[in-house]
Amino acid sequence: MSALLHVSNISKRFGGFVALDGIELEVQPGERLGLIGPNGSGKSTLVNCISGTLQNEDGQVHFDGAPMNGLAAHERTHRGLARTFQLPRPFHSLSLADNIRVPMLYTVHKRSGPLHADTVDARCVELLRLVGLDSKARQMPRDLTQVEMRKLELARAVAAEPKLLIADESMAGLSHSEIEDILVLLIQLNERGITIILIEHIMSAVMKFSQRLAVLVSGKKIADGKPEDVVRNPEVVRAYLGQ
Amino acid sequence: MDISLLINAIVAGLLLGGFYAAVTAGISISFGMLDIVNIAHPAFIILGSYIAYFAASSLGADPILVSLLAAPLFYGLGAVIYQIYYVSFERRGQESLRGLAFFFGLLFVTEVTLILTFGVDYRYVEAVYIGPSLHLGDIDFPLRMVVPCVAALVMFGALQLFVTHTFTGRAIMAVSQDQLALQLMAADPIRIKRIAFGLSIATASLAGALLIIIQPVEPSVGREYIGRVFAICVLGGLGSLPGSLVAAMLLGVMESLTSTFYGPSWSPAVSFGFLLLTLAFRPSGLFGR
Amino acid sequence: MNTLKFSIVSIVVGAAVYFCGRLIGIGYVFFAGYTILQFIALSSAWNILGGYCGYVNFGSAAFFALGAYTTVFFYKFHPLPIPLLIMIAAVVSGIVGFGMGYLTLRLRGAFFAIATLAMAVVLQTLVVNWDYVGGSRGAYIVRTETVEIAGFSIEYIQYLFLLMMAVAIIAIVISRAIGRTQLGFGFATIRDDELAAEASGVPTLRLKLIATTISGALMGMAGAPFPYYIGYLQPASAFALDYGVNSIAMPIIGGTTSWVGPLVGAILLGSLQQLATVTISSAVNLLIVGLLLVFFVVVAPNGLVGLVQEHVRAWRKK
Numbered sequence: 119m120s121a122l123l124h125v126s127n128i129s130k131r132f133g134g135f136v137a138l139d140g141i142e143l144e145v146q147p148g149e150r151l152g153l154i155g156p157n158g159s160g161k162s163t164l165v166n167c168i169s170g171t172l173q174n175e176d177g178q179v180h181f182d183g184a185p186m187n188g189l190a191a192h193e194r195t196h197r198g199l200a201r202t203f204q205l206p207r208p209f210h211s212l213s214l215a216d217n218i219r220v221p222m223l224y225t226v227h228k229r230s231g232p233l234h235a236d237t238v239d240a241r242c243v244e245l246l247r248l249v250g251l252d253s254k255a256r257q258m259p260r261d262l263t264q265v266e267m268r269k270l271e272l273a274r275a276v277a278a279e280p281k282l283l284i285a286d287e288s289m290a291g292l293s294h295s296e297i298e299d300i301l302v303l304l305i306q307l308n309e310r311g312i313t314i315i316l317i318e319h320i321m322s323a324v325m326k327f328s329q330r331l332a333v334l335v336s337g338k339k340i341a342d343g344k345p346e347d348v349v350r351n352p353e354v355v356r357a358y359l360g361q
Numbered sequence: 362m363d364i365s366l367l368i369n370a371i372v373a374g375l376l377l378g379g380f381y382a383a384v385t386a387g388i389s390i391s392f393g394m395l396d397i398v399n400i401a402h403p404a405f406i407i408l409g410s411y412i413a414y415f416a417a418s419s420l421g422a423d424p425i426l427v428s429l430l431a432a433p434l435f436y437g438l439g440a441v442i443y444q445i446y447y448v449s450f451e452r453r454g455q456e457s458l459r460g461l462a463f464f465f466g467l468l469f470v471t472e473v474t475l476i477l478t479f480g481v482d483y484r485y486v487e488a489v490y491i492g493p494s495l496h497l498g499d500i501d502f503p504l505r506m507v508v509p510c511v512a513a514l515v516m517f518g519a520l521q522l523f524v525t526h527t528f529t530g531r532a533i534m535a536v537s538q539d540q541l542a543l544q545l546m547a548a549d550p551i552r553i554k555r556i557a558f559g560l561s562i563a564t565a566s567l568a569g570a571l572l573i574i575i576q577p578v579e580p581s582v583g584r585e586y587i588g589r590v591f592a593i594c595v596l597g598g599l600g601s602l603p604g605s606l607v608a609a610m611l612l613g614v615m616e617s618l619t620s621t622f623y624g625p626s627w628s629p630a631v632s633f634g635f636l637l638l639t640l641a642f643r644p645s646g647l648f649g650r
Numbered sequence: 651m652n653t654l655k656f657s658i659v660s661i662v663v664g665a666a667v668y669f670c671g672r673l674i675g676i677g678y679v680f681f682a683g684y685t686i687l688q689f690i691a692l693s694s695a696w697n698i699l700g701g702y703c704g705y706v707n708f709g710s711a712a713f714f715a716l717g718a719y720t721t722v723f724f725y726k727f728h729p730l731p732i733p734l735l736i737m738i739a740a741v742v743s744g745i746v747g748f749g750m751g752y753l754t755l756r757l758r759g760a761f762f763a764i765a766t767l768a769m770a771v772v773l774q775t776l777v778v779n780w781d782y783v784g785g786s787r788g789a790y791i792v793r794t795e796t797v798e799i800a801g802f803s804i805e806y807i808q809y810l811f812l813l814m815m816a817v818a819i820i821a822i823v824i825s826r827a828i829g830r831t832q833l834g835f836g837f838a839t840i841r842d843d844e845l846a847a848e849a850s851g852v853p854t855l856r857l858k859l860i861a862t863t864i865s866g867a868l869m870g871m872a873g874a875p876f877p878y879y880i881g882y883l884q885p886a887s888a889f890a891l892d893y894g895v896n897s898i899a900m901p902i903i904g905g906t907t908s909w910v911g912p913l914v915g916a917i918l919l920g921s922l923q924q925l926a927t928v929t930i931s932s933a934v935n936l937l938i939v940g941l942l943l944v945f946f947v948v949v950a951p952n953g954l955v956g957l958v959q960e961h962v963r964a965w966r967k968k
Contacts, residue, residue: 171845190855191848200849207846209839211907220839223832225851278851398760400708400767449948458841461706461763462902462947469895469940476933584891588771591764626786630775633768640757640765 120183122147122282122313123168123199128177130163137163138174139337145282145315150308152328152345153317156358160337161317162204165284169201170194182281195221196228200280204287206267208259214270215255218242221278229279241277249273249303265296272300276307283307284315289323297323321359325349333358365499370621371614376506378613380575382606383513384568384586385593386520387561392591393600394537395554395561397446401464402590403583404471405435405562409569410484410578411475417486424486425512428570432563439562442467443555468583475580483577491574509571516567520560521602533557537600585629592636653827660823664815671811680811684879686920687814688872692893693900693912694821695868699861700898701906702834704841705755706763709770710897713743713866715777715888717873722783722883725791732813732875739874740867747866748859755858774889788884791877806878813875821868826909828864837861869897892936896923899943905955914954 125143129136138160145151155161166172168179170191179186181199200221209217222238233241246252249269251262259267268288275283285304289297301323308314318324324331324345331348333341335357341348348354384406391399412431413424450460495502524530532553572578593612597604612632620628651659671679692710699705717739724730724738754765778786797809828834836857839847848854877883896919904915919939926935950957 169849171848190853191845192851192853195849195851203846203849207843209842209846211838211842216835220835220847220852221850224836224853228851274846274850392760396760398763400764445948449951457760458700458704458706458906459902459947459951461760462898463944465708465895465898466940466944466947469891470937470944473933473937473940477937585771587764588768592768595761626779627775630772633771633775636768637753637765637772640754640761640768 121145121180122149122182123315124180125164125168126178126180128164128167128174128179130160130167130172130174137337138167140177141334141337141339143332143339143342145313147281147313148308148311149313150305150327150329151313151315152324152331153315153334154319154321154324154331154358155334158336159334161334162286163337164334165201165286165315165317169199169284192224195225195278195280198279198281199284200275200278200282201284202268202271202275202286202288204290206271208262208267208270208274210259213256213258214246214251214262215239215242217259217270217274218245218277221274225278245273245277248276248306250299265292265299268292268300269303272303276312280312282313282315284317286317287319288316289318289320301327321349366621367618368500370617372500372502373506373621374614374617375610376502376510376613377575377617378610379510379513380506380568380571381589381593381613382517382609383509383564383571385590385597385605385609386517386602387564387568388590388594389597389600389602389605390520390533390557390561390564393594393598393605394533395557396537397443397558398461399464399558399561400461400587400591401468401471402561402565403586404468404475405438405565406569406572406586407475407578407580407583408471409435409566410573411479411569412566413570413573414484414486414578417488418484423488424570424574425508425567428566432566435566436559436563439559440555442562443558446558447551447554472580472583479580481579481581483579484573485577486573488574505574509574512567512571516564517602517606520564524602529553529556534600585632588629588633588636592632592639595636596639653823653830656826657819657823660819664819668808668812668815672808677805677807680805680807682921682924684807684811684814685924686917687811687818688876689896689900689916689920690818690913691814691821691872692869692897693904693916694818694825694909695865695872696897697901697906697909697912698825698828698837698868699858699865701901701911702828702837702841703858703861705858705861706898707766707862707865708763708894708898709750709766709773710869711889711891711893712766712770712773713747713869714873714876714893715885716743716746716773717870718876718883718888719777719783720870721874721877722789722791725877726782726789732810732878736813736817736871736874739870743870743873744863744867746870748863750866751859751862755855755862770889770894774885777889778885784883786885788882789877790882791880793878793881810875810879814872817868817871817875820871822909822913824864824868825912829909833857833860892939895936895939895943896920899939901953903942903946903953905953907952908955911953911955918954 121144123145125141127140127142128138129140130138141164153161163172167174170186170189181194182197186194209220219238219242222241227233243252243255246255249272251266251269259270262270272285272288289300297320304314304316304327316324316327328345330343331345332339333348333354340357341351341354349359387402391397409428413427416422416427417424446460446463490504490508493504495504524534536550536553589612593605593608597608612635616628616631619631671683692714696707696710699707720739720742721735724735750769754762757765777783783789793806796803796805836852839852840854840857844854880887900915900919901912903919905911923935923939926938946953
């Protein structure tokens with residue numbers, strides 16, 4: 119079975135600073151991959167290179183069998199690759215429902231043809247209900263709490279009907295029960311068939327969620343395997359977990 | 362081609378470039394490091410020119426001296442402007458459209474106020490070093506270019522030392538890269554940015570005095586400099602002071618050569634054209650960030 | 651109200667304004683009115699890129715001047731009727747708008763703004779050095795006393811007024827239509843958060859190019875009749891920075907999020923400036939514009955339309 123995502127030997131430099139150094143990563147369809155590492159290790163840069171927000175200098179990103187180098191972020195989204203942002207980036211002047219509408223109009227329409235306006239409306243409400251925000255469909259993002267904004271962020275990414283979802287620190291700063299909510303949501307989405315890469319610092323959530331775990335330190339991948347094995351890896355403990 | 366003409370043009374360009382570096386220093390700080398698009402900066406430079414002119418013509422004082430005395434006032438002005446900018450835009454995350462419009466408005470208000478106060482005639486200053494030239498064989502070194510170039514390099518050197526060797530200076534460099542890290546260092550990023558912006562406007566005071574030594578000034582002269590300073594800043598790599606010095610010299614020489622061999626009416630296009638090309642093909646400049 | 655109905659209503663309103671002008675009987679009304687209509691067109695055009703997409707264009711004067719100099723070029727080469735010139739100017743400015751966009755739109759908003767300013771200066775330098783269209787000496791345009799339309803003979807200035815009315819109506823209709831379609835929706839996502847828009851599948855570069863092309867074309871259309879209006883065209887007057895500052899100030903003061911703001915801003919600010927020019931001086935008039943711009947951008951970021959909307963919302967809650 120060929121990998122859904124294959125990151126082969128990509129590097130990214132900012133001036134003299136090497137953010138990513140020869141990263142190799144594979145994600146299988148339907149998998150739940152966790153990605154951990156200290157701050158500044160390059161996790162977000164990796165997400166940006168995969169999603170197309172940044173272009174990698176060396177190496178190649180293959181998604182769903184096709185090479186991604188040079189493709190703009192919106193084209194990658196059209197092909198089924200969605201991501202959330204570490205700090206939620208809602209569309210401030212649009213209501214929640216309209217926020218969800220954007221990927222539908224620009225991605226789903228592109229992929230499977232225009233939908234009837236009522237269908238779009240119905241799907242917007244359904245997605246908001248999935249994250250528990252349907253009562254606030256007409257409100258503006260500025261009226262939301264932190265956790266609600268992260269849920270909106272996830273809902274918007276899911277609205278693009280992705281094959282692969284990269285969730286970038288969706289749980290930072292949340293309470294225990296809020297973390298549970300997001301975790302349940304992500305596992306639900308995975309059961310619907312969406313492959314998920316979870317980037318997180320909260321180890322309890324990462325362990326519960328991941329079928330496989332990869333560790334990034336200073337731009338290099340130092341471990342990749344079963345979660346219980348990775349967390350016992352002495353190099354991982356030294357570089358990250360021991361802190 | 363007349364070799365001595367070429368060499369003179371290059372020398373003039375280098376001297377001019379030194380001056381351009383001083384003019385750009387303020388933008389290197391406000392735009393390169395703080396990410397604030399202060400397109401009103403050239404207007405503050407012209408303000409500095411007029412203050413130097415006023416003091417020189419009514420009190421007979423040396424323009425450079427006047428500008429150094431006026432620098433703290435400019436610093437204060439900068440701090441106030443930053444505070445308004447921060448409260449109105451940065452805090453709300455709406456810097457782009459509104460911040461730009463804000464500075465554009467300031468540019469206008471400053472320029473028109475100068476027109477209403479001083480009129481549109483060209484003004485110039487007299488000083489003992491304006492007029493005479495040094496000579497080295499066939500090459501002329503007009504003092505009215507040399508003195509500003511030297512003063513500019515001194516100011517530039519002082520700034521570079523400040524950002525590399527003092528705590529505040531290094532904090533300013535840090536705030537451009539990682540505001541969070543700065544907060545963890547228990548420094549207040551807003552205060553640091555205010556100091557930096559005040560400093561950038563203070564440089565305008567000196568740059569203004571140097572400008573009016575090099576050429577006669579009238580209120581709309583500032584507009585020619587908008588393109589130059591941003592071109593130099595971008596070409597030199599945002600926030601890199603040494604980078605902008607090199608870029609300034611480069612631009613000075615190019616403008617001087619164009620002016621000598623093709624005529625001065627083409628020189629505004631040189632800097633702006635440079636800017637467009639840099640932005641189109643290498644937005645991170647020569648020294649890239 | 652759909653676009654067709656709105657267009658018809660606008661034409662009716664425009665015609666009514668024209669006939670009121672004739673009733674008042676003072677020629678100056680049409681001179682001042684022309685200027686205001688020109689600003690309506692420029693502000694609406696600017697707002698498509700600036701207000702809807704959030705990309706500030708400091709070079710509006712360049713597109714305006716491009717339209718004016720297209721007219722001068724044809725005047726020297728082979729005079730054409732003004733309506734045709736307006737359409738040619740639209741094409742020329744549209745192409746330049748597209749080209750400028752292509753070169754600069756991959757940059758962040760701030761760089762784009764500076765690049766537009768750079769472009770304006772480069773264009774001005776080219777025109778100043780191009781003797782065929784008069785260069786820095788300027789160009790004279792001779793116009794007739796009256797014009798024949800459909801059997802009626804009207805004064806030339808009234809003819810220009812009607813033409814500019816047409817351009818203003820086109821600008822408003824287009825800007826309103828965009829605001830009501832998916833294109834406008836896409837523009838809003840770019841303005842709110844371009845990275846998130848890209849990640850959601852919005853083809854941001856393509857949309858921005860559409861915006862710069864339409865915006866540039868409309869501004870060029872506004873500039874095409876200008877040489878006939880003014881009689882003697884110099885680069886300094888065509889590229890005058892007050893077109894630049896006004897096309898930014900009017901939408902910001904009026905309100906940038908819809909087509910109404912630029913209209914309101916242009917009428918109010920344009921009239922204010924006419925008043926100031928006539929009573930005080932034209933330099934003071936620019937000072938007023940600058941001060942108002944700074945004031946509104948700091949205090950009332952959503953402009954007059956925004957203030958009215960807030961009051962209505964507060965009143966409705968009672």
